[in-house]
Amino acid sequence: MSGPDQPAALSGKVLLELSGVSKSxxxxxxxxxxxxxxxxxRVMALVGPSGVGKSTxxxxxxxxxxxxxxxxxxxxxxxxxxxxxxLIPWLSALANLTYILPGSMPPGQAGNLALYWLAKFGxxxxxxxxxxxxGMRRRLALARTxxxxxxxxxxxxxxxxxxxxxxxxxIALVAQMxxxxxxxxxxxxxxxxxLSAIASGRLDxxxxxxxxxxxxxx
Amino acid sequence: MPRRPKxxxxxxxxxxxxxxxxxxxxxxxxxDGPLGDFPGPSPEGLDLSAIGKARPKGRALPAWxxxxxxxxxxxxxxxxxxxxxxxxxxxxxxxVVAELWRLALCLDLFREMGQTVFRGLAGVILANILxxxxxxxxxxxxxxxRLTSPLVAGLQACPPIVWVSLVMVWAGTGSLVPMATVxxxxxxxxxxxxxxxxxxxxxxxxxxGRLYGVPTARVWRLFVLPGVAPFWLAGxxxxxxxxxxxxxxxxxxxSHTGVGARIYWSYSQLRMExxxxxxxxxxxxxxxxxxxxxxxxxxxxxxxxxxxxx
Numbered sequence: 001m002s003g004p005d006q007p008a009a010l011s012g013k014v015l016l017e018l019s020g021v022s023k024s025x026x027x028x029x030x031x032x033x034x035x036x037x038x039x040x041x042r043v044m045a046l047v048g049p050s051g052v053g054k055s056t057x058x059x060x061x062x063x064x065x066x067x068x069x070x071x072x073x074x075x076x077x078x079x080x081x082x083x084x085x086x087l088i089p090w091l092s093a094l095a096n097l098t099y100i101l102p103g104s105m106p107p108g109q110a111g112n113l114a115l116y117w118l119a120k121f122g123x124x125x126x127x128x129x130x131x132x133x134x135g136m137r138r139r140l141a142l143a144r145t146x147x148x149x150x151x152x153x154x155x156x157x158x159x160x161x162x163x164x165x166x167x168x169x170x171i172a173l174v175a176q177m178x179x180x181x182x183x184x185x186x187x188x189x190x191x192x193x194x195l196s197a198i199a200s201g202r203l204d205x206x207x208x209x210x211x212x213x214x215x216x217x218x
Numbered sequence: 219m220p221r222r223p224k225x226x227x228x229x230x231x232x233x234x235x236x237x238x239x240x241x242x243x244x245x246x247x248x249x250d251g252p253l254g255d256f257p258g259p260s261p262e263g264l265d266l267s268a269i270g271k272a273r274p275k276g277r278a279l280p281a282w283x284x285x286x287x288x289x290x291x292x293x294x295x296x297x298x299x300x301x302x303x304x305x306x307x308x309x310x311x312x313x314v315v316a317e318l319w320r321l322a323l324c325l326d327l328f329r330e331m332g333q334t335v336f337r338g339l340a341g342v343i344l345a346n347i348l349x350x351x352x353x354x355x356x357x358x359x360x361x362x363x364r365l366t367s368p369l370v371a372g373l374q375a376c377p378p379i380v381w382v383s384l385v386m387v388w389a390g391t392g393s394l395v396p397m398a399t400v401x402x403x404x405x406x407x408x409x410x411x412x413x414x415x416x417x418x419x420x421x422x423x424x425x426x427g428r429l430y431g432v433p434t435a436r437v438w439r440l441f442v443l444p445g446v447a448p449f450w451l452a453g454x455x456x457x458x459x460x461x462x463x464x465x466x467x468x469x470x471x472x473s474h475t476g477v478g479a480r481i482y483w484s485y486s487q488l489r490m491e492x493x494x495x496x497x498x499x500x501x502x503x504x505x506x507x508x509x510x511x512x513x514x515x516x517x518x519x520x521x522x523x524x525x526x527x528x
Contacts, residue, residue, distance in 0.1 A: 100430040
């Protein structure tokens with residue numbers, strides 16, 4: 001593999017930069033002057049309790065939410081695991097995945113790629129989200145996020161609703177992506193020990209314990 | 219359906235760096251566990267033979283019985299009116315059915331009903347084209363919907379007679395009156411239902427489409443239109459139910475042809491058998507529309523809505 005978007009080219013490069021970013025909802029300040037500079041080949045874990053604004057920060061990183069002030073530089077297209085999954089209820093698992101794949105990809109190839117990721121997460125391609133358990137929906141949303149094949153992967157609560165065997169798979173995938181040059185940003189209540197073990201050399205952990213988030217990294 | 223890829227095919231996918239080398243997948247944990255998660259068929263199997271065969275207890279009436287009972291009650295009412303007012307003002311059921319038969323034989327029945335249905339449908343189709351377009355636009359801008367909601371509610375509350383009078387003043391009498399009346403009476407329903415459908419769409423899924431650069435045509439085909447469909451179908455069933463009635467009223471007042479016009483003509487000539495026959499024809503037309511189109515549409519809308527809400 002070669003080219004500007006390939007691992008060798010991206011590893012070590014700044015893929016995401018936030019400088020002096022603030023965001024409020026009404027009178028409530030959620031993010032206060034956050035500044036980050038994150039490079040390819042790393043895993044950044046934002047750890048903190050629910051409701052402090054981690055999801056808002058991740059959406060700003062993905063370019064979905066506009067900050068009130070500050071500058072956001074996203075240097076490669078992101079992929080985001082939404083906290084609420086955001087699956088399309090009337091599309092099958094397979095169609096939910098192929099929905100986000102590039103229009104330029106031949107349908108057969110897109111289908112094969114989607115089937116690959118569905119199999120990886122143990123999902124039936126023909127099943128609809130309404131017929132799935134919470135864990136299966138989460139796995140489908142994860143499969144969709146990873147199938148996009150992007151170098152900036154943002155995962156909001158990737159371990160929620162999933163048992164330990166899926167944690168292992170996700171951790172292995174995160175480590176693999178970072179090894180391949182991608183920047184993985186994930187948010188959760190804690191960092192699983194196995195992630196620390198597998199990606200120890202590449203893992204950065206930032207505590208965001210209270211509101212507003214005042215993060216400076218590095 | 220695309221087949222499952224082989225490993226060597228995976229290697230050719232031109233995906234970015236987040237896609238791990240497929241050769242490494244075999245060593246990743248979870249490969250055995252997750253795939254073992256598929257629920258296979260139970261070895262004993264399930265007895266599915268009873269599904270769909272259960273019937274409520276008690277003797278069920280055949281499907282045609284309510285229609286027969288209604289027809290009997292209608293005949294009884296005509297008979298009583300006949301006794302009270304005499305045959306000149308209230309013909310008996312036998313003469314009404316005979317008149318209906320005569321109208322059918324000389325094809326007047328089908329010609330006039332065809333015109334009424336055509337005018338009603340033309341108005342409904344035009345209202346759907348414009349109402350869908352405006353509703354899809356307004357649903358994306360909630361401020362526009364808020365600003366126009368009193369106007370739309372007012373238009374929905376307007377009785378068809380208002381539109382009939384206006385169109386007759388502006389365009390005289392003829393086919394335009396029922397078509398424009400149906401159009402004006404049904405447009406607000408299509409518009410507001412469509413706009414509500416668009417507003418109900420999950421904004422995060424639209425945002426996700428932007429995030430991944432999903433082509434606009436795909437967003438509309440797979441997300442927006444199926445999401446709006448239950449609302450639109452519910453609106454369509456309402457406008458079909460009201461459209462043909464509005465068409466008949468408009469023909470009564472502002473047209474020389476169609477079932478409504480024939481009712482007016484029979485009334486003005488005091489030809490009571492024909493008046494009752496056209497009334498009966500109009501009721502049968504309404505029941506046919508209800509059974510063949512409106513009820514299935516409502517069922518479809520409810521089914522789609524429950525699928526989307528899950």
